[in-house]
Amino acid sequence: MFRVVKFGGSSLATSDRVKNVAQITKSIAAEGYPTVLVVSAIGGITDQLIDCARTAEHNSAMAFEKLDKIKSRHYEVYPDEMNEQDTKKLILTYFEELSDILKAVSLIRVCSSRTLDYIVTYGERLNAQLLTRLLKRTGSLVEYIDGREIIVTDKKHDGARVLVDATYARIKARLAENLIYVVTGFIASSEDSVTTTLGRGGSDYTAALIGAALDVEKIEIWTDVDGFMSADPRIVDSAFVLPQVSYEEAMELSYFGAKVIHPETLRPAVQKGIPVWIKNSFSPEKAGTKISSTSNGSDHPVKGIASFHNISMINVQGSGMVGVPGVSGRLFGALAREGINVIMITQASSEHSICFVIQSKDANAAKRALQAEFEPELVSRKIDDIGIRDNLAIIAAVGENMAGHPGISGKLFEAIGENSINVVAIAQGSSERNVSLVVDELDAVMAVNVIHSAFYLSHRISNVFILGTGNIGATLLEQMKSGLDDLLNKNGLLIRVCGIANVDTMIIDDQGIDINNWESILSASDQKTDMDVLLQKIKAFKLQNSILVDVTASEFVASKYVDFLRAGIHIVTPNKKANTMSQTYYNELKSLTRDHRLHYLYETTVGAGLPLISTIQDLVQSGDDVLEIEGIFSGTLGFIFSALTAEKPFSTIVRQAYESGYTEPDPRDDLSGMDVARKILILAREIGLEMELGHVTVNSPLPLELSEGSLTDFWRKLPSVDADFERQRAKAEAEGKVIRFMASLKDGTCSVGITRVSREHVLSRADGTDNIIRITTKRYYDNPMTVQGPGAGREVTAGGIFANIINLSFHLP
Numbered sequence: 001m002f003r004v005v006k007f008g009g010s011s012l013a014t015s016d017r018v019k020n021v022a023q024i025t026k027s028i029a030a031e032g033y034p035t036v037l038v039v040s041a042i043g044g045i046t047d048q049l050i051d052c053a054r055t056a057e058h059n060s061a062m063a064f065e066k067l068d069k070i071k072s073r074h075y076e077v078y079p080d081e082m083n084e085q086d087t088k089k090l091i092l093t094y095f096e097e098l099s100d101i102l103k104a105v106s107l108i109r110v111c112s113s114r115t116l117d118y119i120v121t122y123g124e125r126l127n128a129q130l131l132t133r134l135l136k137r138t139g140s141l142v143e144y145i146d147g148r149e150i151i152v153t154d155k156k157h158d159g160a161r162v163l164v165d166a167t168y169a170r171i172k173a174r175l176a177e178n179l180i181y182v183v184t185g186f187i188a189s190s191e192d193s194v195t196t197t198l199g200r201g202g203s204d205y206t207a208a209l210i211g212a213a214l215d216v217e218k219i220e221i222w223t224d225v226d227g228f229m230s231a232d233p234r235i236v237d238s239a240f241v242l243p244q245v246s247y248e249e250a251m252e253l254s255y256f257g258a259k260v261i262h263p264e265t266l267r268p269a270v271q272k273g274i275p276v277w278i279k280n281s282f283s284p285e286k287a288g289t290k291i292s293s294t295s296n297g298s299d300h301p302v303k304g305i306a307s308f309h310n311i312s313m314i315n316v317q318g319s320g321m322v323g324v325p326g327v328s329g330r331l332f333g334a335l336a337r338e339g340i341n342v343i344m345i346t347q348a349s350s351e352h353s354i355c356f357v358i359q360s361k362d363a364n365a366a367k368r369a370l371q372a373e374f375e376p377e378l379v380s381r382k383i384d385d386i387g388i389r390d391n392l393a394i395i396a397a398v399g400e401n402m403a404g405h406p407g408i409s410g411k412l413f414e415a416i417g418e419n420s421i422n423v424v425a426i427a428q429g430s431s432e433r434n435v436s437l438v439v440d441e442l443d444a445v446m447a448v449n450v451i452h453s454a455f456y457l458s459h460r461i462s463n464v465f466i467l468g469t470g471n472i473g474a475t476l477l478e479q480m481k482s483g484l485d486d487l488l489n490k491n492g493l494l495i496r497v498c499g500i501a502n503v504d505t506m507i508i509d510d511q512g513i514d515i516n517n518w519e520s521i522l523s524a525s526d527q528k529t530d531m532d533v534l535l536q537k538i539k540a541f542k543l544q545n546s547i548l549v550d551v552t553a554s555e556f557v558a559s560k561y562v563d564f565l566r567a568g569i570h571i572v573t574p575n576k577k578a579n580t581m582s583q584t585y586y587n588e589l590k591s592l593t594r595d596h597r598l599h600y601l602y603e604t605t606v607g608a609g610l611p612l613i614s615t616i617q618d619l620v621q622s623g624d625d626v627l628e629i630e631g632i633f634s635g636t637l638g639f640i641f642s643a644l645t646a647e648k649p650f651s652t653i654v655r656q657a658y659e660s661g662y663t664e665p666d667p668r669d670d671l672s673g674m675d676v677a678r679k680i681l682i683l684a685r686e687i688g689l690e691m692e693l694g695h696v697t698v699n700s701p702l703p704l705e706l707s708e709g710s711l712t713d714f715w716r717k718l719p720s721v722d723a724d725f726e727r728q729r730a731k732a733e734a735e736g737k738v739i740r741f742m743a744s745l746k747d748g749t750c751s752v753g754i755t756r757v758s759r760e761h762v763l764s765r766a767d768g769t770d771n772i773i774r775i776t777t778k779r780y781y782d783n784p785m786t787v788q789g790p791g792a793g794r795e796v797t798a799g800g801i802f803a804n805i806i807n808l809s810f811h812l813p
Contacts, residue, residue, distance in 0.1 A: 001033060001216065001217060002033065002034050002035070002036055002175065002211075002214045002216050003028050003029075003031075003033040003034070003035045003036070003216065003220070004035075004036045004038070004207050004210050004211040004214070004216050004219050004220065005024075005025065005028060005035065005036070005037055005038070005207070005220040005222060006037075006038040006039070006040075006185060006203055006204060006206070006207035006219075006220065006221050006222060007021050007037070007038070007039050007040070007222045007223075007281060008040050008043075008203065008204075008221075008222070008223050008224070009040040009041055009042060009043035009044065009045070009046070010043045010223065010224040011043075011222055011223065011224060011281035011282075012039060012040065012041075012042050012043060012077070012127060012131070013042060013043030013044070013077070014076075014077060015076065015077050015078070015079060017281070017282075018077055018078065018131065018134065019134075020281060020282070021039075021131070021222070021281060022131070022134055022135055022138065024222070024281060024284055025037050025135065025140075025180060026135070026138070026140055026180075029140065029180050034175070034177065034178045034179060034180075034181075035179075035180045035181070036175060036181045036183055036207075036210050036211075036214075037131075037180060037181065037182045037183065038183045038184075038185045038203055038206050038207040038210065039124065039127055039128050039131055039182060039183070039184065039185055039203070040123075040124060040127070040185050040186060040203040041120075041123025041124050041126070041127050041186075042073060042074065042077055042123070042126075042127050045070060045073065045123040045126075045127070046120055046123045046186075048066065048069070048070050048073075049070065049119055049120045049122060049123055050116065050119075050120060051066060052066045052067055052070070052098075052102060052119070053102070053105060053111045053115070053116050053119045053120075054111065056102040056103075056105040056106045056111065057105060057106070057109050057110060057111055058109065059106075060102065060103065060106035063102050063105075063106065064099065064102065067095070067098060067099060067102065071095050074091065074126055074127075074130065077130075078130040078133075078134065080134070080137070081130050081133045081134055081137070082130075084133065084137075087129075087130070087133050090129060091126060091129070091130070094122055094125065094126055094129075097122075098119065098122055101115065101118065101119060102119075113157035113158055114157050114194070114195075116157070116158070117157045117158060117195055117196055117197045118195045120186075120197060121148075121184070121186075121187040121195055121197065124147070124184035124185055124186050124187055124203070125146065125184055125187070127184075128144055128146075128182050128183065128184045129144055131182055132144040132182040135180060135182070140180050141178075141179050141180065142179060142180040142181070142182060143177075143179050143180070143181055143182070144181075144182050145174065145175075145181050145182065145183045145184070146184055146187070147183055147184040147185065147186070147187040147188055147206055148184075148187055148188060148189035148193075148195060149170065149174060150167065150170045150171045150174050150175075150183070150210075151167050151170075151187070151188035151189070151198070151206060151209060152166040152167045152170060152188065152189065152190070152191060153188045153189070153190055153196045153198070154190060154196075155190045155194055155196065156196065157196055157197065158197055158199055159197070159198065159199035160188060160190070160196035160197065160198060160199075162188070162198070162205075162209065163191070164209075164268075166191065167209055167213065168209075168212070168213040171209070171210055171213035171214065172213055172214070175210070175214065183206065183210065184206075185202060185203025185204070185205075185206040185207065186198055186202035186203045186205075186206060187202075188206075198264075199264075200262065201261070201262020201264060201265060202262075204221055204261055204262050204265035205262060205264050205265045205268075207219055207221065207265070208265045208266065208267070208268040208269050208276070209268050211268070211269065211272075211274055212268035212269060212271065212272045212274060215272065215274075216274060217274070217275075218274060218275045218276070218277055219269055219274055219275070219276045219277070220276075220277045220279055221260075221261055221265075221276060221277065221278050221279070222279045222280070222281040222284075223260065223278065223279070223280065223281065224280065224281065224282060225260060225278070225280055226241045226280045226283065226286050226288065226289075227241045227242060227243075227260070227278045227279070227280070227286075227287075227288045227289030228241070228242045228245050228250065228253060228260050228278060228289040228291075228304065229241060229242065229260075229304065230242055230303070230304045230305065230452065231304060231305040231306075231307075231448055231449075231452045232306075232307060232448065235307070235445050235448050235449065236305075236448060236449055236452050238452070238461075238494075239452070241286075241287075241288075241289060242289050242303060242304060243287060243289060243290065243296070244289065244290045244291075244292070244294075244295065244296045245289060245290075245291055245295060245303060245304075245400075246291070246292065246293065246294055246295040246400045247266050247269070247270045247291060247292070247293060248400060248433055249295055249303050249304070249398055249399065249400050249433065250263075250266060250276075250291045251263045251266055252306075252396065252398040252433060252434050253303075253304050253306045253396075253398050255306075256306035256307070256308050256394060256396035256398070256434075256436070260278055260289075261276070261278060261291075266291065269291075270293075273292075273293055275290055275291060275292040276290075276291040276292075277289070277290055277291070278291070295399075295400035295401065300399070300401070300455055301399050301401045301402045301405045301408055301455065302397045302398070302399040302402060302408070302412075302451075302455040303398055303399035303400065303401070304398050304399070305395065305396070305397055305398075305448050305451050305452050306395075306396045306398060307393055307394065307395050307396070307444055307447075307448050308343065308393060308394040308396070309393045309441065309444065310359060310360045310361070310393075310441075311343070311357055311358070311359065311360060311392040311393055311394055311438065311441075312357070312358060312359070312360040312362075312363035312388055312389060312390045312392060313355055313356070313357050313388070313389045313392055313424065313425060313438060314355070314356055314357075314358065314363065314366055314367065314370070314386060314387070314388055314389075315353060315354075315355045315386070315387045315389070316331060316353065316354050316355075316370060316374075316383060316386055317352055317353030317354070317383070317384050318352070318353075318377065318381070318382050318383035318384045319352065319382065320377050320380070320381075320382020320383055321352060321353070321354070321382075321383065322352055327354075328347075328354060330373055330374070331354060331356075331370065331373070331374075333373075334369045334370055334372070334373040335356075335358075335366055335369060335370075337369070338362075338365055338366065338369045340358055340362045340365060340366050340369070341358065341359070341362070342356045342357070342358055343356075343357045343358060343359070343394065344356065344357040344394060344425070344427050344436055344438070345357075345427065346425050346426065346427050355425055357392070357394060357425065357438060360390055360391075363388050363390065364388075367386050367388055370386050371386060374386075389424070391440060391441045391442070392424060392438050392439065392440060392441055393438070393439055393440070393441045393443075393444035393447075394436055394437070394438055395436070395437050395438075395439060395444065395447045395448055395451065396434055396435070396436040397412055397434070397435045397436075397451055397455070398433060398434050399433065400433055402432050402433055402434075402435070403432040403433060405432075408432075408435065409428070409435055411454055411455070411813075412435055412437075412451055412454065412455075414454075414813060415450045415451055415453070415454035415813030416437070416439075416447060416450065416451070417597050418450070418545075418597055418812055418813050419446060419447075419450045419544055419545065419568055419813070420567070420568025420596055420597075420598070421439055421443045421446060421447050421450070421568075422439065422440065422443070423437050423438070423439060424437075424438040424439060424440070425437065425438040426438075442542065443542065445542045446542040446543065446544055449461070449543070449544040450544040450545070450813055453544060453545075453813060454813035460492060460493045460494065460545075460809060460810065460812070460813075461494045461495075461496065461544060461545060462493070462494070462495045462496070462545045462546075462547055462805070462808070462809040462812060463496050463498045463510075463512075463541075463543040463544070463545060463546045463547065464495055464496065464497050464498065464499075464547050464549055464805060465497075465498055465499030465500075465501075465508070465534065465538060465546065465547070465548050465549065466497060466499065466500050466501070466549045466551060467501050467548070467549065467550045467551060467552055467557060468501075468502065468550065468551035468552040469500065469501075469502045469519075469522070469551075470502075470551070470552075471661060471794045472551050472574065472794055472797050472798050472801070473502075473551035473552075473798075475794040475795060475797075475798035476549070476551060476798040476801055476802060477497070477500070477515055477518055478798075479795075479798055479799060479802050480495070480497065480515055480802065481515055481516060483802065484515075487806065491810075493806070493809055493810065495805065495806070495809060496511075496512035497512060497513050497515050497518075498510055498511075498512055498513065498541070498543065498546075499513070499534065499537075499538070500513060500518055500521075500522055501529045501534065502522065502529065503529060504528070504529060505522060505523075505525045505526070505527060505528060505529055506522075506525065506527055506528075506529045506530075506534060507521055507522050507525045507527065508527070508534065508537050508538075510541040510543060531556075531557065531560045531563075535560070535563055535564060535567060535569075538564075538567065538569060539567050544812075544813075545570070545809065545812040545813070546568070546569045546570065547569070547570045547571070547572055547805060547808060547809075548561075548564050548569050548570070548571045548572070548573075549571075549572045549573065549801065549805065550571065550572075550573040550574075550575045551573070551574060551575070551801065552575055553575055553576075553577065553664075554575065554577065555577040555581070557575065557577075558573075558575050558577035558578035558581065559578075559581070559585075561578050561589060561600070562585070562588055562589065562592060565589070565592040565593065565596065565598050565600065566592065566596075568596070568598065569598075570598055570599040570600070570601075570808060570812075571598075571599070571600045571601070572601045572602075572801060572804045572805050572808060573601075573602050573604075573605070573801075574602070574604035574605055574608075574797055574800070574801055575602075575605070576602075576605045576606075576675070576678040576679065576682060577678075578602075579602060579605060579678075579681075579682045579685065580678040580681050580682060580693050582692065583685075583690050583691070583692060586685055599808050599811070599812075601804040601807075601808055602682075603800060603803075603804055604797055604800040604801050604804065605678075605679070605682055606633060606679040606682050606683060607633070607679075607771050607773065607787065607789075607791055608635065608771070608790060608791050608792060608793065608796045608797040608800055609789070609790065609796040609797060609799050609800030609803070610771060610773075610787055610788075610789045610790075610791065610800075611787070612683075612771075612773060612787050613682070613683070613686060615775075615785070615787060616629075616683060616686050616687065616775065617686065619775070619777055619779075620686070620687055620688065624777045624778055624779045624780075625777055625778045626687040626775060626776075626777050627746070627776045627777055627778065627781070628744070628745065628746045628774075628775075628776040628784075629680070629683055629687075629743075629744070629745040629746075629773065629774070629775050629776075630742060630743070630744040630745070630746070630763070630773070630774055631742065631743065631744075631763060631771065631772050631773030631774055632740055632741065632742055632763055632766045632770070632771055632772050632773075632791070633676045633679040633680065633742075633743050633771055633773065633791065634670060634675060634676050634679075634741060634771075634791065634792070635662060635769035635770070635771055635790060635791030635792020635793065636657055636662045636663050636664075636667075636670040636769070636792050637670060637671070637676065637701075637741040638740075638741070638766045638768070638769055638770055638771060638772075638791060638792075639653075639657050639662055639768055639769045639792065640653050640654060640657055640741075641738075641739055641740050641741050641754075641766075642738075642740075642766050642767050642768065643656075643768075644725065644729050644739070645729075646726065646729070646730070649719070649722035649725070649726065650718075650721060650722050650725040650726075651718040651719040651721070651722050654667055654671070654718060655715075655718075661793070661794055662769055662792045662793065666711055666714075667714070668702065668706070668707060668711075668714060671700070671701055671702045671706075672698075672700050672702060672707065673698045673699065673700045673701065673741070673752045673753065674698065676741065676743045676752045677693065677696040677698045677743070677750070677752045678693065679743065680696060680743040680744070680745055680750045680752060681693055681695075681696055681750060683745060684745050684750055687745075689748060691748075691750070695749075695750065696750040696751070696752060697749070697750065697751040697752065697753075698751075698752045698753065699751075699752065699753030699754065700753075701725075701741065701753075701754055702721070703721065705717065706718065706720075706721065728754065731756075732756040735756065736758060736759055737756040737757055737758050737759065737764075738756070738757060738759060738764050739754055739755070739756055739757075740754070740755055740757055740763055740764070740766060741753070741754055741755075742754075742755045742757075742763060762774055762786055765788075768790075769790050769791055769792040769793055770788055770789060770790060770791060771787075771788065771789065771790070771791025771792075772786065772787075772788045773786070773787045773788075774786050775787070
């Protein structure tokens with residue numbers, strides 16, 4: 001039983017690689033099999049020979065310079081063989097022949113397709129001759145075979161059609177002994193001995209033809225990759241080798257850009273049912289990919305994602321096309337006469353338009369051909385002007401198990417939509433093995449990544465950009481340090497921090513930042529923080545599932561949310577400013593998230609880590625009416641007023657809260673009551689009320705003289721208000737009450753201030769930094785709902801933000 005192996009140009013590009021190929025071949029032959037070794041030209045040589053031929057048409061001197069470089073390359077790759085006189089003489093004869101042909105081309109100033117076919121065959125012939133001599137020199141029984149002896153074709157050049165019966169007969173007659181046969185791939189000849197070639201990928205085709213003729217058990221294609229990948233690893237970091245694919249899957253993936261094997265290669269193997277193995281010549285120990293009649297039945301429905309770039313779409317439309325027989329035939333006939341290959345077709349059911357996708361290099365020729373074909377219809381306006389849309393890419397999701405599997409298309413387009421990627425055109429074959437879509441070239445990388453992730457071909461991935469490294473931001477990063485590995489290992493969720501910014505500098509890296517060393521990396525950065533630059537960088541990265549995490553209290557940053565949402569970037573934030581800016585701005589935020597299927601999570605703006613906003617949203621969405629909300633919304637003020645006693649004055653407690661990290665850097669931001677006013681306004685808007693911050697009645701506990709001046713002045717003057725707060729506390733105590741700083745929402749109005757509440761009231765039970773919020777609704781009228789828990793502190797707020805990031809990531813594709 002023969003073994004058929006083929007090595008491509010990249011596997012034969014250097015002296016070391018050639019020796020590696022020789023070693024692999026000898027190892028196979030050592031198993032006792034007669035071995036057919038099909039080889040391509042040295043990597044890059046075919047293109048150089050074509051360039052030589054085209055150059056000779058107008059500049060013979062330059063053509064000969066390029067030929068000298070080709071000769072030198074063969075000396076570099078086979079130094080030992082070129083020191084042998086017989087080998088050197090043979091190779092020099094080849095180059096003399098090439099030189100004579102180029103001289104002829106330069107004289108007549110044209111290189112015909114027949115001549116070009118002949119010129120490019122020297123690549124395979126030179127390489128096969130030299131490799132044969134290397135194997136002989138190292139002790140192998142080996143014989144060189146020129147592919148023209150055994151592969152028979154018609155007379156077409158650059159892609160001749162193989163005459164299979166005649167080819168198989170010649171192969172069987174020529175290959176009979178227990179040797180290593182080194183065969184030139186790619187090249188063939190017609191029945192009357194005119195040199196032809198099999199087109200790009202022709203060496204793979206040669207190997208498949210030989211394997212089929214000899215009825216081998218398997219055909220091995222050795223290349224520079226580990227096998228078929230689930231996606232292009234240059235695009236998708238988590239792409240992996242597919243251990244097994246069907247013939248149909250391999251052909252679909254190859255057609256749409258997976259440059260592992262030429263689709264034509266598989267035809268002889270399919271006809272004979274011979275498995276084709278893709279192996280890596282640089283890592284021969286790896287299993288590779290098996291291509292056979294069956295796919296792995298336990299696979300995910302989508303086996304792989306392929307992409308095809310440099311694509312243009314041509315649209316032909318007009319009322320004169322509706323119901324007119326033969327329009328499609330004329331259209332595709334005109335393209336066929338120009339030799340233009342149509343990659344994908346989509347037609348409106350109304351017959352009003354036909355769109356088709358071709359390589360961009362053919363777009364102008366296609367338009368001219370159609371303008372000529374439909375000139376009468378264009379003149380009479382029965383067909384509108386023929387339009388070209390450039391800079392597109394095709395993304396194809398391929399899988400044998402997609403057939404009959406409901407929801408594949410829905411899941412695919414949901415993933416695309418969640419990342420704000422616009423789909424230009426769609427096509428699906430009747431076999432259901434392939435769903436193809438056309439997107440802008442700029443969106444192609446992101447599209448491949450989100451589809452790859454959506455079908456569980458990789459971990460779920462979110463890319464996070466964190467603004468703010470103060471108390472809460474730094475704590476969030478610490479929590480992420482300890483939690484991200486577990487999320488990946490236990491839940492398959494990969495959260496990458498790709499950006500960190502403070503008020504002065506920022507760092508951005510689309511591959512992710514080492515958050516174990518974020519402080520030193522950020523301090524070493526010389527990139528100034530700029531929201532517009534950050535936005536442009538995120539857009540340019542084209543990362544899937546990008547999330548902006550705003551841990552600042554900046555109104556300027558909040559004003560930029562609409563720009564990030566318009567760019568398809570989700571937002572998580574504890575920053576209350578955005579939801580308490582103008583009603584118009586708030587409505588725009590809500591509209592963008594609703595209309596573009598984006599996520600804007602702000603649970604921690606009210607109640608830190610408490611599930612307050614989500615609870616109110618659930619009540620409203622389920623049809624309940626919220627009648628009243630009252631509560632202690634500030635963990636800082638809750639701590640201060642619950643700790644107030646005759647022995648512990650107000651100023652002492654404020655200092656304690658400040659030193660414990662419960663207050664803002666300037667405690668007046670808490671004591672002004674505006675923070676609480678923002679929180680009750682957020683809840684008012686959440687239940688559907690339209691109002692501005694100025695509509696909230698705020699009774700600040702601080703007198704005006706303490707609200708102004710420096711922070712040092714504030715601390716110096718603060719004890720002056722102790723007596724007043726003690727009077728309020730004592731009066732409340734005498735009435736059997738306590739004082740609390742509360743906010744209330746009732747009858748469409750909001751108010752904030754110090755209130756005396758009875759000791760039986762639920763709000764009197766506030767302790768420490770707890771928030772207590774009582775919600776009265778139509779459903780919860782007799783026994784209102786109460787939400788209670790820590791409402792301040794770095795850990796709980798950061799934990800709430802982290803939980804929002806995690807929950808959002810699990811909802812993204």
